[in-house]
Amino acid sequence: MAQRPGARSVEDHAADVADLLAPMLTRPSETIRLDDALGRVLSYDISSPVDLPLFRNSQMDGFAVDAASVATVPATLPIAGTVAAGPARPADHVPGTAVRIMTGAVLPAGTEAVVPVEDTEVDGEKVTVLRSRTAGEFVRERGSDVRAGMLLLSAGTLLEPRHLGVLAAVGLASVAVWTRPRVAVITTGAELVDAGATPDPGQIFDSNGAALSASLRANGAEVSVVDRSSDEPDAFRACLRRAVARAELVITSGGVSMGDYEVVKDVLAGLGAQFGPVAMQPGGPQGSALVDEIPVLTFPGNPVSTMVSFEVFVRPLLRRAAGLPAVPTEDAALDHAVTSVPGKRQFLRGRRTDSGVEVVSGPGSHLVAALAWADVLIDVPTDAASLAAGDRVKVWPL
The missing domain is CATH 3.90.105.10 (Molybdopterin biosynthesis moea protein, domain 2)
Incomplete structure (x- = not known):
């Protein structure tokens, strides 16, 4: 089945977005x-x-000795001093003596091993070593972990x-x-109010601002502006001016459909923006513009449409710009049959299972809860009116 007349393919729109965002991909340090x-x-x-360790030090609390003095045990040695961890320049070792030493302390020059406390008996200023130790035992040599110049x-x-x-x-x-890409977010709609407010009839909570901001940060961006505009053109122009002054990319949600009060389309059309349907569901109405040389991507306002648009068109490029590894698509078997709208590429909210993947919601772009339940988007091709249980599909990890 061919895509709908006048609707662009997801691939074509993604390529145009990649061209628009290309300058952002080469980043300074x-x-x-x-x-x-x-x-x-x-x-x-x-x-x-x-080098690490920075200096030769003791691995244990105990006594630093020369190996020859404890070759035969028991061996009773005079205690010549004490070295604690911290700044210290201990005197050179006198063979035939022992130096009380703490974990991490500098080993006196001439000592070869450390005898742990539990292998000794102390009597006043003398220590009896009950177990012999060879050179190097319980000693951390300088550079034994890391050598200067090591990657x-x-x-x-x-x-x-x-x-x-x-x-x-x-x-x-x-x-x-x-450096992290600086991205601004503008949500639009007179119906939007902040979470925590008491909405009047006809008002809804603004979830797109929070969701887009979190998605941007999770994928390596610095969110420089989060703003909200009414449906008045002057209000949106003011938001747009603030956004382009502080960002390398501006993402808007809402105001791009076919009805009245489409403020984003009304304002950006006069600035050379391109708008048109993309053959996908959700997320069909898409647009893009350059405003003061800053790319502006316009997403539809329904929450699921907004987030699917971000995942498909922005996330891969944003991660590349931020130096993060790509999140590859996966292949999975459908747990059950699905139907699709002919001519549209469907991105269904899905969840991995032991046997494959299942759909967790209908296709409606207002079904927000399924986003929280889903861990993948199930990619149903444009020409597939239906898929059977067991058919392989591409999934996009969320």
Whole structure:
């Protein structure tokens, strides 16, 4: 079945969006404090500037000795001093003596092993070693973990707490990361009110602002503006001016359908925007523009349409721009039969099961709860009026 006359394919619209956003994909690097680097992506390889451990130290609480003095046990040795963890320059070791030492403390030059406390008996200023130790036992040699110049992390690493711990351990206070794309969100509609407000008849809560903002952040963007406009053109123009001044990309929701009070279409049409249906459900009404050289993508306002539009057209490009790995589509078997609208590519909300994938909602773009229940979008091809249980489908992980 051919797609509907006048409707563009998902592939064609995705290609146009990719062209529009191409300048955003080549990103500069920035150096930031390590404390701010969680969730950022390294822009270059990091090699260790130092050896780890930084110095030769004790692995145990015990006594530092030369191996020859404890070759035969029991061996009773005078205690020549104590070295605690922390700044210290212990005196060189005198063979035939023992130095009380704590975990992590600097080993005196000339000591070869550490005898753990549990293998000794202390009597005043003497210690009897009950078990012999060979050179190197319970000693952390300098550089035994990391050598200066060793590659620690590669460019493209998404920094997690474990990475930050390693970087701090080698003394790095800052790292170079890819800058995050700055994206602005504008929701539209006189009917929208904030969550927590008491809506009047005809009003609804604005979920698109929260959902888009969270989706952007989860995929590597910095959300620079979250604004909401009424259906008045001057109000939308004011929002648009604020957005393009602070962002590399602006995403709008609502105001692009075929009815009256389509404020996004009314304003952007005069600025050279392109609008038209895409052969998909949900998310058919789509548009794009350049405003002051800033790309503007216009999504339909129904919550499911907005989120499906983001997943299909923006998420892959945004992750690429942020240096994040792509989220590949998967292949799964349908648990049950589904029907589809001929000529439209369906993106059904689905959920993985032990045997494949199941649909968790009807196709309606107002069915918000199913987004929370779903973990994939089931991609039903344009020419498929129906699919049988067991048929293989492409799914987009959410």
